[in-house]
Amino acid sequence: MIAGGHLTFERFGQPAIELEADYVVVGSGAGGAAAAAILARSGRSVAVVEAGPWRAPEDYPSTTTGTMRDLFADWGALVTQSRALWPIVQASCVGGTTVVNSAIVVRTPADCFDRWEEEYGIEGDELRDRVWEHQDRIEDELCAGVVPADARGRFNTLAMDGAEALGWDSHYMVRSVDRCEGTGQCLQGCRKARKQSTNANWLPEVLERGGWVLSCAPVDRVDFDGSRASGVSGRLRDPVTHRWGSSFRVRARRAVLVAASATKSPVLLARSGLKNKPLGTLFRAHPGTGVFGVYDDPVDQNVGATQAWASTAFRVEPGLKLETLAIPPEMVAGRLPGGGAELVRRFAEYRHLAMWVAAVRAESAGTVRPGLFGEPVVRYVLDAADMHRFRQGLALVARMHFAAGARAVIPGIYGLPYAIGPDEPHLIEEGPLDPRAYIAILSHLFGGCAMSADPRQGVCDAHGKVYGVEGLYVVDASVIPTTIGVNPQHTIMALASVFAERLVA
Numbered sequence: 001m002i003a004g005g006h007l008t009f010e011r012f013g014q015p016a017i018e019l020e021a022d023y024v025v026v027g028s029g030a031g032g033a034a035a036a037a038i039l040a041r042s043g044r045s046v047a048v049v050e051a052g053p054w055r056a057p058e059d060y061p062s063t064t065t066g067t068m069r070d071l072f073a074d075w076g077a078l079v080t081q082s083r084a085l086w087p088i089v090q091a092s093c094v095g096g097t098t099v100v101n102s103a104i105v106v107r108t109p110a111d112c113f114d115r116w117e118e119e120y121g122i123e124g125d126e127l128r129d130r131v132w133e134h135q136d137r138i139e140d141e142l143c144a145g146v147v148p149a150d151a152r153g154r155f156n157t158l159a160m161d162g163a164e165a166l167g168w169d170s171h172y173m174v175r176s177v178d179r180c181e182g183t184g185q186c187l188q189g190c191r192k193a194r195k196q197s198t199n200a201n202w203l204p205e206v207l208e209r210g211g212w213v214l215s216c217a218p219v220d221r222v223d224f225d226g227s228r229a230s231g232v233s234g235r236l237r238d239p240v241t242h243r244w245g246s247s248f249r250v251r252a253r254r255a256v257l258v259a260a261s262a263t264k265s266p267v268l269l270a271r272s273g274l275k276n277k278p279l280g281t282l283f284r285a286h287p288g289t290g291v292f293g294v295y296d297d298p299v300d301q302n303v304g305a306t307q308a309w310a311s312t313a314f315r316v317e318p319g320l321k322l323e324t325l326a327i328p329p330e331m332v333a334g335r336l337p338g339g340g341a342e343l344v345r346r347f348a349e350y351r352h353l354a355m356w357v358a359a360v361r362a363e364s365a366g367t368v369r370p371g372l373f374g375e376p377v378v379r380y381v382l383d384a385a386d387m388h389r390f391r392q393g394l395a396l397v398a399r400m401h402f403a404a405g406a407r408a409v410i411p412g413i414y415g416l417p418y419a420i421g422p423d424e425p426h427l428i429e430e431g432p433l434d435p436r437a438y439i440a441i442l443s444h445l446f447g448g449c450a451m452s453a454d455p456r457q458g459v460c461d462a463h464g465k466v467y468g469v470e471g472l473y474v475v476d477a478s479v480i481p482t483t484i485g486v487n488p489q490h491t492i493m494a495l496a497s498v499f500a501e502r503l504v505a
C-alpha cells in the first residue's frame with residue numbers, strides 16, 4: 001500500500017498498482033469529485049479512480065481538435081446510434097466534463113423533486129431540502145456569481161437586447177468562475193484557471209486530506225466478494241499512445257461509488273455482471289441546437305465569456321432553455337453549410353456571427369448498452385412531440401436575433417435556404433420533423449442507472465444504492481430519472497453530496 005497522492009500511468013511490465021481505501025470513487029467529474037470531497041471531509045480514506053489524465057490548465061489545448069485529442073475519450077467519437085447520429089459530448093480527464101463545460105450554475109427547480117416523487121417514488125421534500133442546502137455550500141465553495149459586466153462580450157449583451165425587445169424574461173448567467181476574464185475558451189478548458197472545474201478544488205482537497213487520485217485508469221469492472229462490492233480493477237492506459245500499461249486493483253473497505261457518467265456508468269455495471277432489468281434504460285438528454293445571427297457590426301463571439309446570457313421563460317412550456325454559446329472558429333466553419341470557395345466566402349463573415357442555442361427539455365427516453373468491446377452504445381431518438389419543441393426552440397432563437405437587429409439568420413437546417421430574413425422565421429417553424437435534417441449535440445445527459453423506489457423501474461434507490469448488491473452506489477448524472485430543463489452540474493454535484501453524506505452518516 002502507498003501513502004495518499006496522485007498516481008498515474010505505469011508501463012506494461014511494471015508491478016501492478018494495489019491500493020486500499022474506505023471508499024473507492026470511479027470517475028472524477030461533477031458527481032464523483034463532489035462525493036469524494038464529502039467522504040474525505042468525514043475523515044475516511046478515499047481513492048478516486050479516473051480513466052483520463054490529469055492536465056494542468058497551462059497544458060489545455062486551444063483548439064477543438066486538441067480538446068478532442070487531449071480531453072475527450074476516443075476523440076469524442078460517441079454518437080447516438082439511431083435515426084440521427086448526434087454527437088454525445090463528454091470529457092475524459094481528471095475533473096471530467098466540468099473541465100470543458102461552461103460552469104453554468106442553476107439550482108434544481110422544485111418541480112423536479114415533485115416529479116421524481118410522483119413518477120419514481122423518491123421522497124421529494126426531504127431530498128429537495130438537502131439538495132438545496134448543499135447547493136448553498138457548493139455555490140460558496142465554487143465562487144458562483146453572475147458573469148461580470150466586463151466579461152460579457154457583445155454577443156451576450158445582444159441576446160439581452162433581443163429578449164428585452166420581445167419582452168421575454170432573461171438574465172446574465174451565474175457561473176462557478178472566480179473572476180472570469182472573458183476569453184471565450186471554456187469549452188477547451190480554462191487556461192486562466194478561473195473556472196472552478198473539480199480538478200481545481202475538490203480533487204486537490206481529497207489529496208490534501210490523504211486520499212488518492214489514480215489517473216489514466218479506466219476501470220474495467222467492479223469486483224465483488226459474494227454480493228458485496230469489494231473494489232475495482234482494470235489496466236492503466238497511456239494518455240498519448242493509448243497503449244495499455246500495468247494493471248491496477250483498488251480495494252474498498254466500505255463501498256464503491258460509481259460516477260463514470262450517464263453513458264459509462266450503466267455499461268460499467270453491466271460489464272461487472274449486474275443483471276438489473278432497468279440498467280441502461282431511461283437514458284435522456286437536453287439536445288442542444290442553435291442558429292447563427294448575422295449582424296452588420298462585428299459581434300466577435302470569441303470576446304467574452306463562452307456563455308453568459310440565458311432565458312428560462314420557456315422551460316415549462318414548451319420545454320426549452322435559451323442560451324448564448326460562443327464556439328471556436330473551426331467549429332463555426334464546420335457548422336456553416338457549403339464547401340470550398342463558397343465556405344471561405346461565408347466564413348469571411350465570422351466576426352459578424354453570433355450563435356444562440358436552445359436546449360430541449362426532451363421527454364424521449366433511450367437506452368445505453370455495452371457494445372462488442374464493452375463501449376457504450378446509445379440508442380436515442382426524439383419523438384414527434386420533442387421534435388416540435390426542438391423546431392420551436394430554433395424559431396424562438398431566430399426571432400430573438402431579428403429583435404436584436406440581425407440582418408439575417410443562418411438556420412443550418414437541411415432543406416431550408418442558407419440564410420433567411422426577418423419575415424421568414426416561420427420557415428423554421430414549418431421545417432422538417434426528421435432529426436437528420438438538424439445539427440444537434442447531446443451534452444446534458446441523464447439516466448441509465450436511474451433512481452426509483454421500485455427496483456423494477458430503477459437501478460438505485462433514493463440513496464443511490466444499487467439494488468440487489470451491497471456496498472455499491474451510483475453518484476452521477478445517470479441516477480437522475482428525468483430531464484430537468486436546466487444545466488445539470490449543480491444538481492449532479494448536490495445529489496452526489498447528499499448520497500455521500502448519507503453514506504458516512
Ligand SMILES: Cc1cc2nc3c(=O)[nH]c(=O)nc-3n(C[C@H](O)[C@H](O)[C@H](O)COP(=O)(O)OP(=O)(O)OC[C@H]3O[C@@H](n4cnc5c(N)ncnc54)[C@H](O)[C@@H]3O)c2cc1C
Binds near residue numbers: 091095096101476489
Ligand atoms: C460542452 C459542455 C458544456 C457544458 N456546460 C455545462 C454548464 O455550463 N453547466 C452545467 O450545469 N452543465 C454543463 N454541462 C454538463 C455537465 O458538465 C455534465 O452534466 C456533468 O459534468 C456530468 O457529470 P457526471 O459526474 O455525470 O460525469 P462527468 O463529469 O462526465 O465525469 C465522468 C468521469 O468519469 C470518467 N470515467 C468514465 N468511465 C470510467 C471508467 N470506466 N473508469 C474510470 N473513470 C471513468 C470519465 O473519464 C469522466 O472524467 C456541459 C457539458 C458539455 C459537454
Ligand code: SF4
Binds near residue numbers: 180182192
Ligand atoms: S471565459 Fe475564459 S476566463 Fe472565463 S471561465 Fe471561460 S475560459 Fe476561463
